[in-house]
Structure formats: structure tokens, C-alpha cells
Ligand SMILES: Nc1nc2c(ncn2[C@@H]2O[C@H](COP(=O)(O)OP(=O)(O)OP(=O)(O)O)[C@@H](O)[C@H]2O)c(=O)[nH]1
Ligand SMILES: [K+]
């Protein structure tokens with residue numbers, strides 16, 4: 444029996460099983476069995492690089508965003524409009540068959556936007572090009588789930604389920620469960636609060652299913668069996684997702700209003716070029732990119748070419764900023780001066796651990812520079828603007 448058939452069989456057994464206190468352990472065990480099979484399903488076939496023909500697109504720019512959605516919701520139309528790169532659009536399904544990259548220029552940064560084939564129910568089990576599409580989605584920083592405002596609202600749930608089946612978790616944070624495998628000592632199970640979904644026995648059973656007999660488990664929140672399985676599997680990818688309802692030109696104002704009020708949702712119309720600025724602002728916000736401008740001593744910063752940092756990729760401290768410029772820079776740094784929202788006064792004299800925020804301006808003062816005759820000294824209490832926003836970028840920074 445193939446992996447997919449095995450999954451289907453267990454799913455059928457779960458559907459047959461009544462949900463109550465007595466079956467809770469059995470159901471938990473079945474969930475763990477399915478999770479294990481899905482992980483097997485994700486392993487790329489022997490001899491393949493994983494991506495698949497037409498899907499190997501090199502990363503470019505400061506971030507990567509994937510367009511995920513059912514066929515004909517307007518993904519290609521949207522890519523063409525936002526990036527200027529043409530991606531074929533037509534009224535028939537599966538017009539797009541490969542991954543088409545484009546670039547969005549926004550807030551002095553370049554964001555790679557990827558158009559992808561439509562996915563359908565069953566994609567996670569290999570229907571259509573589902574598996575390749577989902578692999579590309581996983582490689583991106585955020586997902587824009589494109590939905591047709593005139594179609595069933597169930598589509599959003601179906602897509603979310605498909606993505607969850609392959610280990611993607613949209614707009615969720617990792618469960619607060621500490622889990623560590625041990626060599627000996629059996630299983631220690633603890634929690635910092637009363638648990639309503641999982642007890643010691645259920646936890647043991649799940650671990651047993653994974654053939655784990657020595658481990659430390661600490662629940663720091665009232666997590667579920669699914670959360671526990673996610674933590675044991677350890678291969679989940681937690682991603683931000685913005686729900687983009689396209690084609691609002693063909694639905695009534697009440698529907699538009701309702702969709703627009705849902706969390707993390709933006710309503711647009713490619714036909715009417717409606718609300719793109721809102722969509723881009725939302726995308727930018729969710730990406731959490733931090734632009735840092737370098738200011739050479741005695742000169743104005745270059746406000747067109749930021750160093751772009753992100754919490755998800757490497758972090759946002761002064762040290763991360765230095766490493767971004769040059770690997771060997773950190774050991775030469777004496778201190779840095781920071782102007783912007785992360786500084787408490789202007790400029791602030793900071794160490795390597797200081798967290799930087801979007802639009803900060805940083806001047807690096809090197810150890811050597813000072814030894815060579817005090818060039819590294821800065822004029823204290825200079826009068827730089829308190830907040831270096833787009834409006835104020837033109838104002839000169841002293842030091
Ligand atoms: N009414 C309306 N139609 C739109 C809008 N945006 C796109 N369309 C139409 O929807 C159809 C499908 O658009 P595509 O851009 O090909 O959709 P897709 O999601 O890329 O489709 P696949 O590549 O097949 O998955 C085309 O006929 C578009 O002209 C919109 O805002 N309003
Ligand atoms: K289409």
C-alpha cells in the first residue's frame with residue numbers, strides 16, 4: 444500500500460471513531476501516525492533536487508513572497524500589475540504551469556514576488572503541481588493567499604488545510620512546549636499550568652508511537668495533541684500569510700465590506716487597479732523587514748541603499764548589521780552611533796547587542812580609527828532628527 448492510501452485509511456478510521464474521553468488516546472495515536480506518514484511523503488524522491496523542473500528560481504532581493512491560490516483567481520494578473528513582469532493570464536484554469544518571478548520595488552527594497560500554478564484540493568498529496576508549488580511557498584518569507592471574492596469562502600479553509608498537511612503553519616507561532624530527547628532516564632512530563640487537552644498518558648502514547656522512550660517534555664501553555672506532534676516532528680514552518688481577496692469588482696459592497704474586516708485580509712481588484720497600495724503596505728508590515736542606513740563619518744547616509752535585516756533571517760542587532768556588511772567587521776567595532784526609533788537619545792552610543800529598528804541610521808566607529816589619532820570620536824549631543832522617516836530623510840544628520 445502506498446503512503447497516500449495509508450493516510451486515507453487512517454483518516455477514514457478517524458472519521459469512523461466517535462470523539463469522547465475513551466477514544467481520545469486512540470485518536471491521538473492515529474494523528475501521530477498520519478503526521479509520520481506525511482513527513483515520509485515530503486521526503487524528495489531519490490535522485491531529485493526537490494524543486495522540480497520550472498520551479499528552480501534563484502532567490503533575489505531582500506525578501507520572497509509567494510502567490511498561492513486556486514486556479515484563475517488572478518495570481519498572474521496580480522504579478523504582472525505589481526512587478527511589470529508579464530505572466531500569462533487567461534480565463535481557463537492552469538494557465539500558469541511554472542514559477543514566474545517578478546520584482547516589487549517598495550520602500551527602497553526589492554521584494555521577489557513569485558507567481559505559481561493554481562493548487563487544488565489534494566495538492567498536498569501530489570494532485571496537479573501541488574507538491575512543487577508548496578515547496579516554493581515554503582522557501583518564501585510570507586505567503587499571499589489569493590482568493591476569488593466571488594467564490595466560496597470555504598476555499599480559504601481548503602487551501603489552509605492543504606498547506607497544513609505539508610507542515611506549513613500560517614499565522615501561528617510555535618507551540619510553547621519544551622521537548623528534548625534524552626539518552627536515558629525515561630520520560631519526564633511537566634506543565635506550568637493546568638492542561639485540558641493532553642494528559643501524561645496521552646503524551647506517553649504519542650511519544651511511544653514515535654519510539655521515544657527517554658525525553659523531557661514541559662508544556663508552557665494549554666497545548667493540543669496536534670501541537671505536541673508538531674513539536675516532536677520539528678519540521679514545521681511557521682509563516683505569515685495575508686489573505687488577498689481579488690475581483691471585488693464583481694461582488695456587492697456588503698460582501699466586500701465583510702471580507703475586508705476579516706483579520707489579515709486585504710480586498711483588491713486587478714481589473715480596477717483597486718487597493719494595491721494597501722496590499723503592499725500590508726505585505727511589507729507582515730514581512731517585518733528592518734532597513735538600516737549606513738552613515739559614514741562626516742557624511743550624509745545613503746538613503747537609497749539600506750542594509751535590510753529581518754528577525755526571521757539572522758536577526759536585527761547591531762552585530763547582525765555588522766555581519767551583513769562584512770564578516771570580519773565585528774571584531775574591529777569600538778562602538779556604533781544610532782539615530783532613529785531604537786535609540787533613546789540622538790545619537791545613541793550603542794554596543795553590538797543593541798536591537799535595531801526600521802529606518803535607523805548607524806555609524807560604525809572602529810577601534811583602529813581611534814588608535815590612529817582620535818578620528819573615531821564623535822561630537823556628542825548632536826541634533827539629529829528624533830525620527831528619521833521618509834519625510835525627514837532630507838534633513839542633515841550631524842556627526
Ligand atoms: N473581474 C475580474 N477578473 C479578474 C480580475 N483579476 C483577474 N481577473 C481575470 O481572471 C482570470 C484568471 O486570471 P489569471 O491571472 O490567469 O489567474 P491565475 O490565478 O493566474 O490562474 P492560473 O494560472 O490558471 O492558476 C482572467 O480572465 C483575468 O482577466 C479582477 O480583479 N476582476
Ligand atoms: K487562469
Ligand SMILES: [Mg+2]
Nearest residue numbers: 518519538539
Ligand atoms: Mg496564473
